[in-house]
Amino acid sequence: MAWKTLDDMDLDGKRVLTRVDINVPVEEGRVTDATRITRIRPTVRAIQDGGGIPVLLAHFGRPKGRTVPEMSLKQVLPALEDAFGQAVKFAGEDGYDDVAAATRALAPGDILLVENTRFHAGEEANDPAFADRLATFGDVYCNDAFSAAHRAHASTEALAHRLPACAGRLMEAELTALETALGDPARPLVAVVGGAKVSTKLALLSNLIGRVDTLVIGGGMANTFLAAQGLDVGTSLAEHDMAGTAREIMDEARTGGCRILLPSDVVVARAFRADAPHETLPATGCPADAMILDAGPDSVAAIAAAFHDAKTLIWNGPLGAFEIPPFDAATNAAARIAAELTRAGQLTSVAGGGDTVAALNQAGVADDFSYISTAGGAFLEWMEGKTLPGVAALGG
The missing domain is CATH 3.40.50.1260 (Phosphoglycerate kinase, N-terminal domain)
Known part of the structure; x- marks a missing residue:
């Protein structure tokens, strides 16, 4: 199967809606294993190097379409900031009403993390209306979450049909390795x-x-x-x-x-x-x-x-x-x-x-x-x- 990578996209000045997997283990509000966070660093850096602004979409736990405070992605912010060596902005605490405006206020070099996609029932339902809403948060879609690619969710499947879409570095590496092993x-x-x-x-x-x-x-x-x-x-x-x-x-x-x-x-x-x-x-x-x-x-x-x-x-x-x-x-x-x-x-x-x-x-x-x-x-x-x-x- 042919897919585009970040190298095929015009990222300059674009908000790059990037689906990542940072569903990491957390104890007492602290990330205990940041492996999944460090593995998305090449994608985030490539977007920034191309003049794009990463807007991170991710899930955390299984809140089943409800807001569950202990499953907020806010608790992974410190680990993200350690991995990227910079401040990471956060939006979406109030039902995503603030996200579109927050993304439009971003400047080159910024990184924004959006609250847990699974707080919304439309995510796991792969709801077209929810995917439309997500699409307003960015100009380009980048999927770097191979580990969630077997789920037909709004942020992993439907969104890819609404914006110019590509694979992130981690997704690219995974697909290349698996094609090498089983494809040919x-x-x-x-x-x-x-x-x-x-x-x-x-x-x-x-x-x-x-x-x-x-x-x-x-x-x-x-x-x-x-x-x-x-x-x-x-x-x-x-x-x-x-x-x-x-x-x-x-x-x-x-x-x-x-x-x-x-x-x-x-x-x-x-x-x-x-x-x-x-x-x-x-x-x-x-x-x-x-x-x-x-x-x-x-x-x-x-x-x-x-x-x-x-x-x-x-x-x-x-x-x-x-x-x-x-x-x-x-x-x-x-x-x-x-x-x-x-x-x-x-x-x-x-x-x-x-x-x-x-x-x-x-x-x-x-x-x-x-x-x-x-x-x-x-x-x-x-x-x-x-x-x-x-x-x-x-x-x-």
Whole structure:
């Protein structure tokens, strides 16, 4: 899909209505993790460098169309000002009656933050009249919130049809990375899919087996596939009622020429706690009273071999119970191999999803991957092959 970027727009003297995701964690009125705020800085700076004036639109929490004081975006102003090194103006506290005038009073170099879009029922309803109202706040529309692009809301979808529209730097980077990984990837293409349940990732697995050359399945999901092959997985987390579905996925993969890599050896324990007594056994040998908590070294070696053969890697989900040592070993080892190959220029690596980002950070390699998406649901829906309303709207 073709979309315009900030480089394609005339920004000089224009109010640039910029949809961002600054739905950050806040405790006692203070932002505790400003990652999402710092990630919008390149877009804001690019707008200012082009002579434009950023007018930031964002949501915060789930107020469901009501004004909820504790969900006011005013509490993120200090973090925004720290990130941008300047004062940030604020408008919209009185139902948006003051916003249009506030935007017309802006001068070059200013930044304005508008109060929580979700205080208005028209936002989540994607109401045309509300989108018309938002459009009066700017001259150009810039969407930099890929993480909200799977929602057809007024500020993410309808507004893009009312003003000249483009993608911000963060959105541009995300779309470019995902197009590289799934649109026209260098092959062989390997995907790692982990996590607890097959049932939550059926659409993802179904899409990937028709598009990747090798699919590595880890975590609790792998237990379900092992059980579907008739192996005893003891007391492991597994969805035994999904055995038929798992076998169908394996059959489809076989027919389509996609190789599925499951653990050949496993790390088992009798207790789900840090440093619990554990042992490494063949995947065929899990005791009835034990649970599988990680993939073993032979499995990691097979994954490493797949990575070395690959040109592109997509990663979503850990290989084991990475939150609890020593059951983070397989995820850490595989992540470090992927990072090493990426640094060497042999692999393009794209990863996303909350647990995935946490696992790669824990392994100390997040900065070495080609691209890390923090978009959560939007990343997953893109990987599932779904059309994202906020992205489609940028295509005209």
